[in-house]
Amino acid sequence: MQAIILVGGEGTRLRPLTYEMPKQMLPLLGSPMIEHVFASMAQHGVTEIILSLGYLPDRFVEAYPDGHIGDVKITYVTEPAPLDTAGAIRFAALQAGVTETFFVVNGDVLTDLDLTALLAFHRSHHAEATIALHPVEDPSRFGVVPTDEEGRVLAFVEKPPRDEAPTNLINAGTYIFEPSVLDRIAPEGRVSVERVTFPALAADGVLFAMPDNAYWLDTGTPTAFLQANIDLLARGADGVVDGNWIHPEATVHPDARVEHSVIDRGCVLEAGAVVRDSVLLPNVTVGADAQLAHSLIGRAAAIGERVRLGATCVVDCDFVVSADSSFDGDTSLSNR
Numbered sequence: 001m002q003a004i005i006l007v008g009g010e011g012t013r014l015r016p017l018t019y020e021m022p023k024q025m026l027p028l029l030g031s032p033m034i035e036h037v038f039a040s041m042a043q044h045g046v047t048e049i050i051l052s053l054g055y056l057p058d059r060f061v062e063a064y065p066d067g068h069i070g071d072v073k074i075t076y077v078t079e080p081a082p083l084d085t086a087g088a089i090r091f092a093a094l095q096a097g098v099t100e101t102f103f104v105v106n107g108d109v110l111t112d113l114d115l116t117a118l119l120a121f122h123r124s125h126h127a128e129a130t131i132a133l134h135p136v137e138d139p140s141r142f143g144v145v146p147t148d149e150e151g152r153v154l155a156f157v158e159k160p161p162r163d164e165a166p167t168n169l170i171n172a173g174t175y176i177f178e179p180s181v182l183d184r185i186a187p188e189g190r191v192s193v194e195r196v197t198f199p200a201l202a203a204d205g206v207l208f209a210m211p212d213n214a215y216w217l218d219t220g221t222p223t224a225f226l227q228a229n230i231d232l233l234a235r236g237a238d239g240v241v242d243g244n245w246i247h248p249e250a251t252v253h254p255d256a257r258v259e260h261s262v263i264d265r266g267c268v269l270e271a272g273a274v275v276r277d278s279v280l281l282p283n284v285t286v287g288a289d290a291q292l293a294h295s296l297i298g299r300a301a302a303i304g305e306r307v308r309l310g311a312t313c314v315v316d317c318d319f320v321v322s323a324d325s326s327f328d329g330d331t332s333l334s335n336r
Contacts, residue, residue: 001119003046003103004092005037008054008079011108013221016316016334017281017298022056023220024107025063027281029232029245030264033219034060037107038069044115046072046103052092053078086193089177090185099179106173110228112215113174121210122176125151128206129181131198134172134216138162142170143194145209153207156198169211171198173218222296222314222330229262229279247282256286270305287323 011023018026024034038049049072051060057078067074077092089104101122103115113132122130131153133145140162146154146169157166171194184200185191201207219228232240239245244258247265252258256269259276263269267280272289280286280297287305294311297303301315304323309315313327316334327333 004050005107007107010055048073050075050096052088084190086185086191086197104175109173125208127208130176131209132172132174133169133211139165151208153202
């Protein structure tokens with residue numbers, strides 16, 4: 001089965017780390033996020049994934065030049081101009097020659113959703129399109145999807161005020177489309193699947209939705225990206241030891257302390273350094289007696305001696321944080 005993964009966004013909420021790298025190529029426990037998405041989809045019979053590229057497309061091609069991640073084939077399709085979500089889906093599907101039922105996934109979402117069950121639901125309801133739903137406490141940041149008893153979508157309400165949301169079930173960013181949906185998308189210009197395509201399908205009674213309580217996380221912010229890594233640590237993913245993932249080629253001084261953190265290849269932690277609930281990308285240096293908590297440190301950054309970083313600091317790649325500095329509270333450190 002084929003799937004389209006939308007990876008064309010600029011990842012502005014994760015800047016400065018996404019100035020040089022698409023957010024889907026940022027690592028979770030040392031492996032690019034996109035590889036985790038591929039592995040999840042492969043478990044449900046997906047054999048080809050079309051990557052709908054827009055921002056820094058060469059980063060994907062350079063990382064996977066043989067056109068595969070594991071046993072899953074990659075087809076690269078780059079938008080000629082920003083087409084929004086529906087426009088990107090249509091363009092990618094036509095370029096890749098999609099002619100049968102296919103999945104669509106937002107590339108910055110991590111989930112354990114049972115795609116096999118979603119496909120069975122889609123087919124049993126003879127839907128033209130099906131949306132996976134996820135319950136959240138505050139639906140105001142998402143597309144809210146009320147349904148009838150059969151799962152038919154009654155409306156598609158994009159980012160309603162919290163006290164006006166008709167349900168707490170949100171669009172989870174995973175869909176199943178019949179090829180006929182492509183004919184509903186205008187061939188030119190920007191078209192939003194959330195604001196245009198889904199409401200039109202709902203009005204015709206051919207859009208269905210299935211709720212699911214599976215693990216689900218939108219990783220598009222620094223806090224959420226940190227949480228994705230910490231969740232994998234808590235699950236005891238491959239390579240996790242004592243609640244940490246430390247690359248074999250990292251150097252951690254015996255007097256340094258690491259708690260619930262990811263220390264990638266080539267990192268160096270000097271004596272007395274403390275790293276807690278944080279992610280260090282490759283080749284980061286943490287000076288003696290520095291303390292990092294709930295922070296995201298970019299590739300080859302240098303954290304000086306006795307530095308204090310608190311929640312949630314994001315340090316740019318190659319950035320030097322001077323000794324004895326102290327930062328806290330959603331701070332981005334960058335020269336850009």
